[in-house]
Amino acid sequence: MVPGVSAIKDMMPKPAIVKWAASQAAEYAVSHLRSINALVGDKQRDEAVQLITEAYQRYMRKTGNRGTRVHTAIERLIAGERRFQVSSEVLAYLRHYARFVKDWKFTPIESERVVWSFEHEYAGRLDSIAQITVPEPRTDKQAECLRASYLTPGEKLRALVDFKTGQSGIWEDTALQQVAYAKGDYIVLEDGTQRELPKIEHAFALWLRPDGWALHMLDIGESTWAQFLRCRDTYHWKRGDAKRAVYKAVNARPLRRQWSGK
Numbered sequence: 170m171v172p173g174v175s176a177i178k179d180m181m182p183k184p185a186i187v188k189w190a191a192s193q194a195a196e197y198a199v200s201h202l203r204s205i206n207a208l209v210g211d212k213q214r215d216e217a218v219q220l221i222t223e224a225y226q227r228y229m230r231k232t233g234n235r236g237t238r239v240h241t242a243i244e245r246l247i248a249g250e251r252r253f254q255v256s257s258e259v260l261a262y263l264r265h266y267a268r269f270v271k272d273w274k275f276t277p278i279e280s281e282r283v284v285w286s287f288e289h290e291y292a293g294r295l296d297s298i299a300q301i302t303v304p305e306p307r308t309d310k311q312a313e314c315l316r317a318s319y320l321t322p323g324e325k326l327r328a329l330v331d332f333k334t335g336q337s338g339i340w341e342d343t344a345l346q347q348v349a350y351a352k353g354d355y356i357v358l359e360d361g362t363q364r365e366l367p368k369i370e371h372a373f374a375l376w377l378r379p380d381g382w383a384l385h386m387l388d389i390g391e392s393t394w395a396q397f398l399r400c401r402d403t404y405h406w407k408r409g410d411a412k413r414a415v416y417k418a419v420n421a422r423p424l425r426r427q428w429s430g431k
Contacts, residue, residue, distance in 0.1 A: 174293025180400040190225040197224035261379035274302040284353035328371035347372035348389040
């Protein structure tokens with residue numbers, strides 16, 4: 170077994186998530202004071218603490234399910250399906266996806282493919298490889314952003330396009346994810362056959378929300394690649410040498426470790 174791209178990129182520190190998880194816990198506690206106090210008064214303090222602690226996990230499951238439904242619908246559209254039912258919630262995302270497809274002449278080449286790196290021993294599933302065409306800018310701000318990204322109107326690009334639906338937007342570890350796909354060796358099909366990965370020089374993240382969309386170019390250069398490899402090394406260290414990094418206490422009556430971190 171080789172590690173997945175997502176597991177490797179998750180080695181990056183995410184201090185913002187810690188703050189966000191704490192805010193979710195606080196929000197839940199304040200919004201459910203009566204039920205929390207009832208549990209505590211009924212000598213169910215541990216249950217109350219668990220409800221508050223797991224507030225962020227329940228939120229992530231809910232939004233994750235929505236994101237999965239949006240991804241599935243996009244996958245079906247890329248596969249050529251045109252008549253299928255989706256909820257009104259998912260439809261709001263698809264309207265903005267359709268706008269992106271039209272504006273950037275999104276033409277899929279590969280969709281939902283497993284990429285394998287034999288040299289660096291990792292694997293992962295990309296959202297899409299596509300040909301896109303840089304549009305003429307509609308505003309001065311868009312023209313400025315295209316220049317800053319070294320994109321020329323009318324330029325045709327073969328690119329990775331990753332779809333994101335989270336509320337917080339696009340984070341830097343998305344670049345780590347995409348550079349791993351770009352540097353892979355092969356596409357592995359469902360029947361196990363291998364196909365050489367086409368050369369990829371660009372990557373984008375399409376951020377879809379019910380009220381709009383944003384397309385961000387991602388850095389998949391050597392610096393980002395080097396950082397991904399460092400995360401890969403950290404992944405292997407945490408599952409190997411990290412378990413032997415702290416020796417047993419050598420004094421006569423040592424303190425016991427009280428918290429496992431789980």
